[in-house]
Amino acid sequence: MRALTWHGKHDVRVDTVPDPEIVNPRDAIIKITATAICGSDLHLYDSVIPGMHRGDILGHEFMGEVVEVGRGNTSLRVGQKVVVPFVIACGQCFFCGKEQYSACDNSNPADKSDASEVAYGYPAAGLFGYSHLTGGYAGGQAEYARIPYSDFGPIVVPDGIEDERVLFLSDIFPTGWMAAENAGIQPGDTVVVWGCGPVGLFTIKSAIHMGAGRVIAIDHHPRRLALAKQNGAEVLNYHEVKVLEALKEMTAGIGPDACIDAVGMEAHGFAPDNIIDAVKQETKLGTDRQHVLREAIMACRKGGRISMPGVYGGIGDKLPIGAFMQKGLTLKTGQTHVQKYLPTLLELVMDGQIDTTDLISHRLPLEEAATAYKNFHDNPNEWTKVVLKP
Amino acid sequence: MRTQQTSTDAEMASTGFLDNDVHNGDHSSSSIQAVMINRPRSELYGFWREFRNLPLFMANVRSVSGDGRVWIIAGPGGFEVQLETEIIEDRPGEKIAWRSTESADIDHEGWVEFRDNAFGRGTEVRVMISYDPPAGAVGKLVAKVMQREPRIQARRELRRFKQLMETGEVSTSQAPVAAPRG
Numbered sequence A: 001m002r003a004l005t006w007h008g009k010h011d012v013r014v015d016t017v018p019d020p021e022i023v024n025p026r027d028a029i030i031k032i033t034a035t036a037i038c039g040s041d042l043h044l045y046d047s048v049i050p051g052m053h054r055g056d057i058l059g060h061e062f063m064g065e066v067v068e069v070g071r072g073n074t075s076l077r078v079g080q081k082v083v084v085p086f087v088i089a090c091g092q093c094f095f096c097g098k099e100q101y102s103a104c105d106n107s108n109p110a111d112k113s114d115a116s117e118v119a120y121g122y123p124a125a126g127l128f129g130y131s132h133l134t135g136g137y138a139g140g141q142a143e144y145a146r147i148p149y150s151d152f153g154p155i156v157v158p159d160g161i162e163d164e165r166v167l168f169l170s171d172i173f174p175t176g177w178m179a180a181e182n183a184g185i186q187p188g189d190t191v192v193v194w195g196c197g198p199v200g201l202f203t204i205k206s207a208i209h210m211g212a213g214r215v216i217a218i219d220h221h222p223r224r225l226a227l228a229k230q231n232g233a234e235v236l237n238y239h240e241v242k243v244l245e246a247l248k249e250m251t252a253g254i255g256p257d258a259c260i261d262a263v264g265m266e267a268h269g270f271a272p273d274n275i276i277d278a279v280k281q282e283t284k285l286g287t288d289r290q291h292v293l294r295e296a297i298m299a300c301r302k303g304g305r306i307s308m309p310g311v312y313g314g315i316g317d318k319l320p321i322g323a324f325m326q327k328g329l330t331l332k333t334g335q336t337h338v339q340k341y342l343p344t345l346l347e348l349v350m351d352g353q354i355d356t357t358d359l360i361s362h363r364l365p366l367e368e369a370a371t372a373y374k375n376f377h378d379n380p381n382e383w384t385k386v387v388l389k390p
Numbered sequence B: 001m002r003t004q005q006t007s008t009d010a011e012m013a014s015t016g017f018l019d020n021d022v023h024n025g026d027h028s029s030s031s032i033q034a035v036m037i038n039r040p041r042s043e044l045y046g047f048w049r050e051f052r053n054l055p056l057f058m059a060n061v062r063s064v065s066g067d068g069r070v071w072i073i074a075g076p077g078g079f080e081v082q083l084e085t086e087i088i089e090d091r092p093g094e095k096i097a098w099r100s101t102e103s104a105d106i107d108h109e110g111w112v113e114f115r116d117n118a119f120g121r122g123t124e125v126r127v128m129i130s131y132d133p134p135a136g137a138v139g140k141l142v143a144k145v146m147q148r149e150p151r152i153q154a155r156r157e158l159r160r161f162k163q164l165m166e167t168g169e170v171s172t173s174q175a176p177v178a179a180p181r182g
């Protein structure tokens, strides 16, 4: 089959690779009909997440048609259309029992779990197409994918619905939703969202749906800010205003009730090779780009909430911990517990309550995936979200 | 007799991991690991007690035969070590301890213990694996076979055991079949 593979920093290629096969009883194979490139993929493209190997297939936002089902899977049938959560979860461990699916204890293979156990204290769950730290699973920017624990994670979508309306249930819609949920929004709250990428946009949509009084969105790309505005947010361009002052002024000195970091680590200072050594030696590995988190802590009102869907991987310093404590803030974060939200969010899509397609700027064949990566990375103003068709 | 936290890696503060009378193994390299498994104690004991099941989650154990007594340990380049074991303690539902017999290529000893978690979270499983590689060139090879560090080996084996017991399968992303790559 054809698949988008990683070969190093800013080097991804569409290669011919072997087809996946059913290995475990609960596996399924799906023929992918649509897949997307995520801001998280850019962290891999920029080589700032450790544990990538040459030839790894990327992609964790994908959907398709079930073409083969393992003998232990009694809930999926060949021919069904499914959207696959980017988090792989078994459904049976302690964490899955608590609906903390991105903490699943079983989905990261035993021989891949050592690194994250050292780096994070406990092994991370498995994710599709997202380095060997989180399982080394092949991703979905491909013609076919093997879905482990497929009787638990994927959600079957109704016949006839356009792929684009449900594709983002795989990641960014639930991620924006959980980001808003983690912000503990009360009616009338002022919510600030840093980053108007796909995650920021879904966070804005979700926050408004949850009853936020006002959403203020921050970015510097005009197109992305325009999308935020179109979705009901007031916008700030951080190249034009001093963010802290502007927020203080806009809230008449009270400050925002909830601050959401939908930007994450970005490219600097997270040296892939030495993360594990660095953790062991307890040396400071400055990620140096927690700018947004720091700003969010400073901007947040006393007693307010911070939600952090943006991805961080290593160690950071210079957090304004005093402001965090003295103001009595709360912080919630994590890889999204996708499975938990799927039934609710599918219903919102079916009811037409949330527009899931307005952010798509480009639709390309899988063969052009490398160009798509380059553009999504280099021209984020025009390239707001890319959908690939195998 | 001493009091110590036996689970250095799992760091579980549960009373199940504090023991007053722990036998840590006599050999030069040993490790105790602990894991919580969301299945009944009797089921876990029963599965482990059938030593023929060991190859399902112990990567180095190629086969078990002779009523569970003869283990073939596989290594790089087709190299194999035969290990004859005997059970030295067997408390149904609670504990199994074994060790290698005089005739084995490696001195090995291990035990596994099952306890109900006091707070309904399942079964606490602790495993001790200890061995002395023989001297000389063969010893070096054996150490390699055992992945040098029994700690890592035991940890991975317990993870696989947990996966198998909780989900019915062992998670894998083994290339190329389970995870094709370029």
Ligand SMILES: NC(=O)c1ccc[n+]([C@@H]2O[C@H](COP(=O)([O-])OP(=O)(O)OC[C@H]3O[C@@H](n4cnc5c(N)ncnc54)[C@H](O)[C@@H]3O)[C@@H](O)[C@H]2O)c1
Binding pocket: A038, A039, A040, A041, A042, A043, A171, A172, A175, A194, A195, A196, A197, A198, A199, A200, A218, A219, A220, A221, A224, A238, A262, A263, A264, A265, A266, A291, A292, A308, A309, A310, A311, A312, A334, A335, A336, A380
């Ligand atoms: N928690 C999860 O499960 C999860 C899931 C998906 C994505 N993510 C993460 O969410 C983050 C955003 O993803 P995305 O797909 O929207 O990425 P993206 O790269 O498309 O968007 C990030 C946006 O942040 C903006 N930005 C950069 N610096 C900023 C600053 N100082 N202030 C305000 N805005 C700033 C950029 O201009 C860009 O528009 C990434 O870190 C991604 O890895 C997390």
Ligand SMILES: [Zn+2]
Binding pocket: A038, A039, A040, A041, A060, A061, A086, A171, A172
């Ligand atoms: Zn994503």
Ligand SMILES: [Zn+2]
Binding pocket: A089, A090, A091, A092, A093, A094, A095, A096, A103, A104, A105, A106, A107
């Ligand atoms: Zn699980």
